[in-house]
Amino acid sequence: MMSSVLEVLPELLELVVFGLGSAGLSVAGLYIEQFALTSAQTGRTVIAVWAAVIGCVVIAFAYLMATDKAANSFKNVKMEFAEGTEYGVHMH
Structure with a gap:
């Protein structure tokens, strides 16, 4: 059972990193x-326009990280847990 948990650990870590990264970028944006x-x-219109463009880029990057990286990581973790229970191994 411990080896199956260790096999899923990298995917869980990836999910946490991309999830927190996306949330952090959203707040910063x-x-x-x-x-x-x-x-x-x-x-201060020049600074306002510059900041608005930068903010949009940061929010777009956060969106792409959430939909591309974090969603795929979640799908992989979900499949790993489904495969673990399929073979009779119940991860707690």
Whole structure:
């Protein structure tokens, strides 16, 4: 049983890293967009436009990480656990 848990550990670690990375990038992107809005309200339009573009890029990268990397990692972990229970090995 311990060897089956160790076999799934890299996939679980990958899922956690990509999930937390996507969440962190989302928060950073929202913070940058808030900064862009505040800059626009205070009349600093050049900085506001620059920050808005950067914020959109960060949010897009977070979305792609979540839908491409984290979703595939989740699917792999789910398949590993399904295969483990298929052979009569119950992972707790």
